[in-house]
Each structure stands twice: as C-alpha cells, then as structure tokens.
Amino acid sequence: MSIRRNILLGGALSALAVAFAGPVAAEGVEGKSICYITAANSHFYVTPANEGAQAAADAAGVELTIVSEEFSPQTGADQLNSCVSRKVDGILLWPLDANSYLPGLLKAQQAGIPVVAIDTKAGEESMKLIASFVGADKYGQGQISAKQMNEALGGEGDVVIIAGQAGKNTTIMRTDGFLADKAEGINILATVNADFDQQKALVVSRDLLTKFGDQIDGVYAEDDAMAAGFLRALKESGLDITPVVLGIGGTKTAFDAINAGEMTSTIMQPPFENGRLAVETLTKVMAGETVGADVPLENTVVTKDNIGDYKPAM
Amino acid sequence: MPASLKTLGSLVVRYRLLVMLAGVLVFGGFTQDDFLTLTTFQSILDRAAVVGFLALGLTPILIAGQIDLSIGSVMSLAAYAAIALQPELGSLPAAFAGLGVGMLAGAINAVIVVGFKVTSLVATLATLLIGASLALLISNGQPVSSADPMFGLALTNEFLTVLSPRSALFIAAALVMFVWLKATPSGRNLYAVGSSMPAAISAGINVNGYVAGIFVLSGFCAGAAGVLQALSAATGSPLAGSALLIPAITAVVIGGTRLEGGRGSSLATLGGVVALGALTTLSEYNGIPSYTQAVYTGLILILLITLDRIAGGNGGKTTRTLRSAAVKQA
Numbered sequence: 001m002s003i004r005r006n007i008l009l010g011g012a013l014s015a016l017a018v019a020f021a022g023p024v025a026a027e028g029v030e031g032k033s034i035c036y037i038t039a040a041n042s043h044f045y046v047t048p049a050n051e052g053a054q055a056a057a058d059a060a061g062v063e064l065t066i067v068s069e070e071f072s073p074q075t076g077a078d079q080l081n082s083c084v085s086r087k088v089d090g091i092l093l094w095p096l097d098a099n100s101y102l103p104g105l106l107k108a109q110q111a112g113i114p115v116v117a118i119d120t121k122a123g124e125e126s127m128k129l130i131a132s133f134v135g136a137d138k139y140g141q142g143q144i145s146a147k148q149m150n151e152a153l154g155g156e157g158d159v160v161i162i163a164g165q166a167g168k169n170t171t172i173m174r175t176d177g178f179l180a181d182k183a184e185g186i187n188i189l190a191t192v193n194a195d196f197d198q199q200k201a202l203v204v205s206r207d208l209l210t211k212f213g214d215q216i217d218g219v220y221a222e223d224d225a226m227a228a229g230f231l232r233a234l235k236e237s238g239l240d241i242t243p244v245v246l247g248i249g250g251t252k253t254a255f256d257a258i259n260a261g262e263m264t265s266t267i268m269q270p271p272f273e274n275g276r277l278a279v280e281t282l283t284k285v286m287a288g289e290t291v292g293a294d295v296p297l298e299n300t301v302v303t304k305d306n307i308g309d310y311k312p313a314m
Numbered sequence: 315m316p317a318s319l320k321t322l323g324s325l326v327v328r329y330r331l332l333v334m335l336a337g338v339l340v341f342g343g344f345t346q347d348d349f350l351t352l353t354t355f356q357s358i359l360d361r362a363a364v365v366g367f368l369a370l371g372l373t374p375i376l377i378a379g380q381i382d383l384s385i386g387s388v389m390s391l392a393a394y395a396a397i398a399l400q401p402e403l404g405s406l407p408a409a410f411a412g413l414g415v416g417m418l419a420g421a422i423n424a425v426i427v428v429g430f431k432v433t434s435l436v437a438t439l440a441t442l443l444i445g446a447s448l449a450l451l452i453s454n455g456q457p458v459s460s461a462d463p464m465f466g467l468a469l470t471n472e473f474l475t476v477l478s479p480r481s482a483l484f485i486a487a488a489l490v491m492f493v494w495l496k497a498t499p500s501g502r503n504l505y506a507v508g509s510s511m512p513a514a515i516s517a518g519i520n521v522n523g524y525v526a527g528i529f530v531l532s533g534f535c536a537g538a539a540g541v542l543q544a545l546s547a548a549t550g551s552p553l554a555g556s557a558l559l560i561p562a563i564t565a566v567v568i569g570g571t572r573l574e575g576g577r578g579s580s581l582a583t584l585g586g587v588v589a590l591g592a593l594t595t596l597s598e599y600n601g602i603p604s605y606t607q608a609v610y611t612g613l614i615l616i617l618l619i620t621l622d623r624i625a626g627g628n629g630g631k632t633t634r635t636l637r638s639a640a641v642k643q644a
Contacts, residue, residue: 041603065601072557073457075604077547078361081470082598085353086346098459099548103470125463167456 029283030061032090035083036279037076039094039119041068044314045271046094049119052275053092060283062089073100080104084111090286091115092278093130098123105129114285118278121169131285134278136269137296138170142177144299145246148265149178149186149218152244156185157217159244160208162226164196174222174248189215194226201229209237218244224254224266231262250302250313258307268300270313323624330618331569331585338592346599352476354595359481360470362591364543366484366584368555368562369569370491371535373583374528376566377495379508379575380427380434382529385536385562387445388419389555392540394449397550398458405465409541416537417530419445424526434529442559449552457551466545480542484584487535491580504528508575564611565590568618 036053040046050066057064065088069076073096083091084107091108095101095117102125108115109129119135121127149159161178164171175191182188189212194201201221208216208230221227227247234241242262247254250268257263274297281295302310326333342349368385375382396412403411419441426437460466469480477485495501506514507524514521536555544550569586571578590611597607 041605065599067598067601068603070604072553073549074364074543074547074551074554078594079598081360082354082357082595085351085357086599087348087353097457097549097551099463102463102548103467103546106467107470123459123463166454 028287029089031063032283032286033063033065033088034090034092034279034282034286035079035086035088036064036066036092037079037083037094038066038068039096040071048271048314049275049278052272052277053118053279054275055272056276056279056283060279062279062283064279069094069096071096073097077101077104081107084108084113087111088113090282092118092282093122094118095120095122095126099126101126102129114282116278116282116285119274132281132291132293132295134281134295135274135297137294137299138173139177140296140299141248141267141269142174142179143181144177144267144301145174145220145248146178146181146183146186148246148301148303149220149244150181150183152264153183153186153218155183157244158187158189158212158215159218159220160189160212160216161191162201162204162219162221162230163191163193164222164226166193170196171222178220186218194229196223196225198225198229198232201226202232203229205230205233206236209233209239213239214241216241216243219246221245221247223247224249224251227263227266228253228257231257250300250310252312252314255302255307255310255312258302258304261304265301265303268302268310268313269297273297273313320624323621327570327618327621330621331582331589334568334589334614335585335592338589338596342592342596342599345596349596349599356472356476356478356481358588358591358595359476359485360478361594362587363478363480363484364539365558365561365565365591366481366587367487367535367539367542368558369565369583369587370484370487370580371532371539372562372566373491373569373571373578373580374495374504375434375532376571376573377508377575377578378504378525378528379511380525380528381438381573382423382434382532383438383559384419384423384441384445385532385539386555386557386559387442387449388416388533388536389540389543389558390449390552391419391445391452392416392537393544393554394453394458394540394550394552396541396544397460397548398453400460400462405460405462409545412541412544413534413537416533416535416540418533419536420530420533423533424529427529428522428526434525446556453550453552455552457549457553460545460548460550463548466548469542469546480546483538483542484587487538488580488584495580500524505576508577510576561590564615568615570622 038046038050054064067079076096077100080101081104084104091113093115101122105126114131117130117133121133163175192204194204219230221230224247227245245263247266250266254263254266281291284291371385372382392412392415395415396409399408399411423438423441426432427434470478473479473482503519504524506519507521511521540554543554565586566583569582
C-alpha cells in the first residue's frame with residue numbers, strides 16, 4: 001500500500017484548482033461498463049480519487065461499478081477475477097502489491113479487457129499486462145524536492161530524510177529521485193522510516209533532534225504528514241533553528257505551515273484529479289486510442305511565493 | 315398454523331444452502347444480465363477454494379466439539395514460507411515446506427490441547443496471537459514477492475469449464491473427507507467424540523488420539539490454503555489468512571455443522587463456502603460495498619440458526635438435551 005496516510009482530509013474539489021491540461025474522455029464509450037477495483041471505500045486519499053473517477057465516468061456516460069479491496073491485495077485479486085468473468089468493457093485497478101493480480105490480469109488479457117492502473121504500479125510482470133499507469137510521478141517528486149533543497153541551502157548542508165514505509169514503491173521512488181538530483185555538497189545525516197505516519201514521524205524526529213540538534217540544515221519529509229510530525233517535534237525541542245523543511249502532498253496543514261514560514265515547500269498530488277484522469281485514460285484505451293504507458297499527474301511545487309494561486313489538494 | 319410453519323421451517327433448514335443459492339441466483343439473474351453464466355460459476359468456485367480449505371479443516375474440529383481459531387494465522391505463516399523459501403529450496407519443495415509449516419502448527423495445537431489439557435478455545439486463541447505476530451516478525455511486516463511469478467499461475471486457470479485446478483483440489487478434498495467421515499469407522503467415531511466425550515471414552519474410543527489427529531489435519535488444511543493462496547498470487551503475505559478465520563467459521567456453520575459438536579458434514583461445508591462465495595460475487599457485480607455484505611451474512615446466520623431451533627433439528631447436543639428434558643416430563 002503506497003498511499004500516504006494520516007494527512008488531514010481536505011476538500012476534494014479543491015484539486016480542480018490545479019491548472020491541468022489532461023486528456024478528455026474519449027468519444028464513443030457511452031453505455032460501456034467499467035469495473036473500478038479501488039484500494040478502500042473510506043480513506044483520506046482514496047475517497048476523493050474515487051469521487052474523481054465517478055465524476056469522469058458520469059461525464060463520459062459509462063457505467064462505473066466500484067468494488068473495494070479494503071487494502072487487501074487478495075481481496076482485490078478475487079475482485080479482479082470476478083470483474084473479468086462479468087465481461088466488463090474496461091478495468092481500473094489500484095494495485096496494492098507486485099504480483100497478486102497476475103492471474104486476473106492474464107484472464108483480462110485473454111478476454112480482451114483493457115486494464116489501467118491508478119496511483120501505484122504493480123510488479124514488472126503485471127505492468128506488462130496493464131495498458132497504462134495514471135498517477136503521480138513519484139521519482140520526479142524526489143527530484144523536484146532535491147532541486148528545492150539545493151536552492152534553499154545553496155548546494156551545501158546537512159539534511160535528514162524522513163522516509164515512508166521501507167520497501168514500498170512510493171518510498172523507494174521518492175528517496176531515489178532525491179538522492180539522484182541532490183547537490184554534491186548536500187550531506188545526508190540520516191534516513192529514517194516513519195511509514196507516512198505523523199505520529200511515527202514525531203517520535204523519530206525527537207530522536208533526530210536530540211542526536212543532531214542544530215546540525216540539521218534541511219529536512220526532506222516524503223509526505224506532508226511526516227513533515228508536520230517533524231515540525232511538532234521541533235517546537236517541542238525548543239531548539240532555535242529553522243531548517244529547510246520539504247513535504248509532498250499539498251495538504252491543508254502543509255499550506256498553513258508554508259504560510260507561517262515553518263515549511264519551505266510541498267508538491268501537489270491531487271487525488272480527485274488522479275481518479276478523473278485515470279477513468280479518462282481508460283475510456284481512451286477502450287475507444288482504441290493510443291495512450292502513454294505512463295500518464296503522470298503534473299507535479300506542482302507550492303512555495304511561499306505562489307501559494308496564493310493554489311488551494312490545498314487534500 | 316404453527317405446525318405448517320414448523321414444516322416449512324424444517325424444509326428451509328434442511329435445504330438451506332439450496333434456498334440460499336437459489337436466492338442468490340434469482341436475484342443475480344434479475345439484477346445482472348450476464349450473471350447466470352459458466353464464467354460466473356467458475357469465478358465463484360475459484361474464490362471458494364482458499365477459504366474452502368480453511369473451512370474443511372475446521373469441519374472435523376467442530377464435529378468433535380473443538381474449535382481451532384489459529385487457522386488464519388497458520389495460513390499466513392504457510393503462505394509466507396511457501397514463497398520466502400523459494401530461492402533456497404526451489405518452487406515445489408517450498409510449497410511442501412508451506413504444508414509442513416501448517417502441520418507443525420497443528421501438531422503444536424494438538425500438544426497444547428491434548429497434552430497440556432488446555433481448552434481448545436484458549437489454546438488456539440493463544441496460537442492465533444502467536445502465529446499472527448510471528449508471521450509479521452519473520453517477514454518484517456512486508457509481503458515477499460515470488461521471483462518465479464508464473465509458477466503458480468496455472469492454479470487459477472480454467473479447468474473443465476467451471477473449475478480451476480485449485481477449486482478442483484478443494485472439491486476433491488471435500489469428497490474425500492465426506493467418505494472418511496461417513497463411511498469409515500474412524501470417521502463415525504469422531505461424531506461419537508463430539509456428541510459425548512465421556513460416552514466415547516467408555517466405549518473405548520481413543521479420544522485423545524482423535525482430537526490430536528484433527529488438529530494436525532486442520533493445520534494441514536490451513537497450510538494448504540496458505541500455499542494455494544500464495545502460489546496463485548505469487549506473493550507470500552504475512553497477513554494472508556488474517557481476515558479469513560471468520561469467513562471460514564461462517565461457511566462451516568451456514569453449512570449446518572454445529573459448534574456444539576456431534577453433527578456436520580464436509581459436503582455441507584462445501585455448500586456453505588460456495589453459497590457465501592456466490593453472495594460475495596453477486597455483491598461485487600452490483601457494486602455493493604464489502605461491509606454491507608457482512609451485514610447480510612450476519613443476518614443469514616441468525617436466520618438459519620433460528621430456523622434450526624424452530625424446526626427442532628435432528629441431532630446435536632442442544633436438541634438432545636431438550637429431548638431428554640421432554641422425556642423426563644413425560
């Protein structure tokens with residue numbers, strides 16, 4: 001499950017504020033049916049994505065059946081099989097692990113049903129059977145964060161990385177992207193896993209502040225919830241330092257922190273937009289149009305300078 | 315008329331699975347144009363296989379008046395072992411290692427229940443907790459992906475039109491167990507153990523041996539469920555069985571096997587698993603959230619057990635007690 005957790009729930013519609021020139025639903029798919037195997041029914045990121053998918057389906061006139069895996073890839077694998085045997089015209093899948101969906105994906109291929117993945121990539125073998133992936137470019141988010149860090153620190157300084165769950169695709173991408181583009185002079189003091197959880201980030205940040213204290217020039221938190229956790233710990237510590245703090249997501253908390261000057265920047269990842277774009281991409285595939293193997297969400301950096309132009313993504 | 319109500323009740327109870335399946339099929343046929351197809355049936359049977367093995371292992375346990383709560387945790391351990399050991403052992407031996415993990419866990423349950431004389435509810439509650447944590451500890455909380463994802467894929471392929479290899483295995487296992495329970499002396503003795511343990515002991519039945527044996531069998535079945543699940547998904551998840559204990563118990567009870575012991579059948583379990591699978595598939599076709607579906611399942615359970623009581627049943631401890639009470643009054 002590579003979805004960021006425990007960020008405050010925000011208005012889904014605000015995602016529309018993001019300037020976005022995405023594809024529009026294809027013609028000629030009216031009356032067709034799509035099976036959407038979503039990660040969960042009730043979740044701060046997944047729910048607005050589901051709403052976006054529903055909105056796009058309504059706009060295109062396709063019938064959308066949503067089934068929820070409740071974060072269990074086994075449930076999802078069974079649901080994928082049952083969607084295939086129902087002979088729907090297209091399947092939108094939220095993969096929760098690398099291989100669990102392979103049997104169903106093979107059956108979908110045999111039945112000629114196109115599958116598009118949303119938010120998370122499945123394993124290599126699975127992705128060969130998936131027409132397109134629609135979601136944030138997480139490696140790009142890491143690269144952008146590195147660029148922000150380089151600029152804010154003038155290419156030199158000691159930083160800590162507060163990473164997501166070990167082994168998760170999102171964590172690996174965001175870490176690798178950052179390490180690839182960070183300046184030579186940026187020294188990584190420590191990389192700790194806080195599982196995209198604000199509370200865990202608070203605990204690890206207390207340790208980091210105790211150990212490194214005013215040595216910390218910058219903090220790269222792999223999502224806004226963990227950035228918020230660090231800021232809490234910093235306040236508690238009473239240390240008189242203002243390190244560069246970067247987050248990802250675009251939550252309301254992050255917006256408040258940027259306005260208050262506690263946080264340097266975040267990157268918008270609007271869930272409603274993700275769901276909408278995924279269904280639009282799938283309808284294009286169903287209509288026989290060619291789409292890219294990767295349909296990334298635009299990564300928009302929000303800083304003190306442009307924050308007035310945007311509304312929180314969540 | 316209470317009498318005719320009773321007759322209707324007993325008919326519904328006796329053919330509860332057919333009534334439920336018919337209900338699902340009629341409703342499915344009305345709400346979905348393409349519900350009544352062979353592919354639907356194949357998908358129902360295929361999804362029934364994994365929880366089906368858990369339920370099969372549980373059937374003799376319940377017949378003997380015991381309970382095994384650890385099956386979900388044991389399944390997780392077996393599923394993880396079947397994939398995590400692949401690099402060292404190879405794909406096929408790792409699968410057998412998964413079965414071995416299941417049997418070992420079952421043997422541990424047997425020792426605690428028979429050797430240490432701990433009630434099976436408490437003993438397997440303990441092994442449930444230990445097994446679930448152990449799976450997470452060993453795996454560091456992360457599922458392991460198979461390096462050879464194509465190895466187990468054939469398990470879910472189409473087989474004889476309405477089956478898949480794994481659902482065929484499940485149905486075959488249910489038939490073998492049916493023959494064992496109904497047509498062999500050892501199977502029939504098991505019913506005696508569940509009906510009245512003191513009576514079984516005085517009849518010279520090796521009660522301890524039977525109880526130990528069925529716990530090992532239950533562990534083996536949980537191992538089989540884990541291995542099938544892990545291979546067909548090419549993933550060994552430490553949470554593979556964590557959510558399957560309750561569906562398995564539900565399927566066995568809906569099938570008509572009594573928690574009180576002394577009554578039950580593996581074919582009824584087969585029916586219960588398939589009926590629940592059909593209900594799940596129908597819900598998915600209609601986009602009904604899974605938590606709504608749990609409400610139906612609960613209501614069906616209450617309805618069936620209540621009808622069972624109204625109709626009087628034809629065996630089991632409760633009715634036997636009632637019968638003897640009635641005899642005393644007469």
